[in-house]
Amino acid sequence: MADAPKTAAAPEGTDGQGTDRRLVAKHGRLVVAGLLAEFPSAETLKAAAARVRDEGFTRWDVHSPFPIHGIEQAMGIRPTPLPWLVLAAGIAGGVAAIAMQWWMNAVAYPLVISGKPFFSLPANIPVVFELVVLFAALAAFGGAMALSRLPQFSHFVFRASAFGRVTTDGFFISIEAADAKFDESATRELMESLGARGVEICRESTGGRHLPKALTWGLVVVGALALLPPLGIAAARHRKSEKPRLHPIQDMDFQPKYKAQAHSALFPDGRAMRPPVPGTIAVGNLNADAHYYLGYRLKQGTGDRGQGTEAKGQTEDDREYFTTFPPQVEAKMRELMDRGQGRFNIYCAPCHGLVGEGDGMTSVRALERRDPEWQVPTSLHKPAVRGQPVGRLFNTITHGLGKMPSYAAQIPVEDRWAIVLYVRALERSQNAGSEDVPEDIRPQLR
């Protein structure tokens, strides 16, 4: 690349001798590479070109600062195949665009967008159009480069001192020495007879065209350095590590925020978490119906903190337990009795026993093991229990009593009432008198 301008800058009239000497010193022998003849105007150039063509030269060219009208005919240049290349690329672009959109949106990733068809040509036209233009334009540019053999930094015409004018106002004919008809003196005479203003013989080293050493090594070094990042990435992908992976793009993974129990200088109490305002009731926990949800109400004069609340500081004495079932339960006693039996057998029978005498399997086992901690479950048939109002029983299931834990978490309100109902039935079954027996079979009793 650096060779070209060197000769262009050589002083007039030396016929490139100074450059030649340097090249000889560097590369060895020089051979004639071609001939360059300068013509005074585009018109004389065109006439001369026609003659050169007629003489039968094949490896020659015409150089001018702008395209000369009609020079193709004068030189006999065949039309370039570039149009076919552009057409082919345009068709390829269109086919590729349709295939891409069909495959991506209708096959690989069919995504419903407002119920539109997966493959709809009207919506695909813009991208088809753009890719047709893009492919065709790339073919036009790339094809032009390839067909005119560019980039080509080294050429014998650049060794001619006058050639620098070709891009300003110089008109030239160049003939390669490799042409069969080329003869150094005869071709020079031909050029002069055609009106050439000056003829130069261009020489080239036999060492071939190659890049300057510094450039070669520079490219090697840059190429090697450019390989480092992809190699690093490839290595990292195939190496195991116990460290957490690199996380350069954090997206929204880490955001400034308070976590539970964290300190905050913003509030006087220094807590980031705000306690609810006193009296706040969580959603779904209003439980205003004390009969149904609590089974008791507060006696008159024990504070007006709302009938349904379980405020702290209450004692048993403040409570007045309901002795009747709440209306919601009254409404479906039969149904709840069956439900209560099922729930009782699941939740209560393990300790209290299927009949409720406090002899459940857990207790039997604990007694067998002589567990010193074990407290025998209460029999539900003790008079103390039988005398309790239903609200009290409900409250015991809700909160537990003694060793018995709370069952509020496991057993919903309605099921707790169902269990109470069933317990009442059990109690009655174990303490029945003759009056409990239907009258028609009472005589069979002893």
Next chain:
Amino acid sequence: MSTPDLPADDNTANDPTRRAPLVIGRQDYASVTETVAKVAERRTCSPLWYGAFLVSSALTGVFFLLIGYLIVTGVGVWGNNIPAAWAFDIVNFVFWIGIGHAGTLISAILFLFRQKWRTSINRFAEAMTVFAVACAGIFPAIHIGRVWVVYWLAPYPNQMQIWPNFRSPLLWDVFAVSTYATVSVMFWYLGMIPDLATLRDRAGTKLRRLAYGAFALGWRGSARQWHVYERAYLFLAALATPLVLSVHSVVSFDFAVSQVPGWHTTIFPPYFVVGAIFSGFAMVIMLMVPAREFFGLKNLVTARHLENMNKILLATSCIIGYSYVMELFIAWYSGNPYERFAFMNRAFGPYAPAYWTMITCNVVVPQLMWIKKCRVTPWIMFVVAVLVNVGMWLERFVIIVSSLSRDFLPSSWGLFVPTKIDVLMLMGSFGMFFTLFLLFCRFLPIVAMAEVKQVLPHGEG
């Protein structure tokens, strides 16, 4: 036949008996090269160039610092909100992509129509296109919020096994703008290769020889090269012509395909394309008037060139005016209360000043160009061009922001107010544009020398 009452450097007279010269001042091939190449070869520039470069590169620096700030902090540094999720970012994008259109129009469409006067200004316009598209490309890239995954826009095989939705205008936009940028760069560069070779052959220092030599690719001006080159140039022009019409149409689909009142109209594609050409020509005039003055190009870029551009400016201004009226008519004629409200809101709502400034700058002021004196007086056309650019920027603002801020439900209304960052980034994008342009003027052939030589009176060899 010569008209004695005409000054030597005036080629604006319309004498039907002779063709007005495209360049003046007794040019030959060498003088054309000398005039143009010397601009890129001077060792020192005027203090004015340095001053302008200092300001524009400082603004560019601010622009990139703010982009960094935006990426680190988030798009909340802009005034964008819901409902006005698109504001300055998209306004700037549409504005800059529109500016780019004049370059392709001058290069490609005037080339296909054999308008030879384009040769003096096409390189300018193409360069302007490339720089404007560079400015335009930045805004949609940074407005997505997470810039580091901008490659998700492209259809590429990924671990998520998902593909873009090709039924969305936003994806068409990605294809249109990237194709446009690619083709514009190729067109600009292909046209510049012979002129880069000129600079290579005239280079005084080794560094310049190497740099220009590398980019000139070893161009020899050979007839076989010219033959392929001319054909390739014709193809690029023929491809760029429908492309330039498609790009702004696709940009307008971003709006027209949605259902927001004020956006959902069929006039948008032609209206956007004309607006783009209008603003682009204004930008070419804005750059050309001072440039021909400072770089001594008055003989190549003659008063007639400027007059021709002003005629196109006037024509496009009238089409724009027609579009504004037609938008209003259709809003009324549609009988759609939301459409009617959208347009009443533009004219009399919170952004009314922007609307009326837009009307004044885009429709009223360019009417000056009916007067010949205004068409040939540089300072007048410069002022008009600046105002047109202001107006065209406001047009995009009015379309985007006023429509978004007042959509169907009053409960979702919300005004957009630009932040300091918004304003500075707009200025920064201008800084980047002018920085690139000043560098172009300093180092590259700013007029297509090889093409001008073809239109010299004795150029047809």
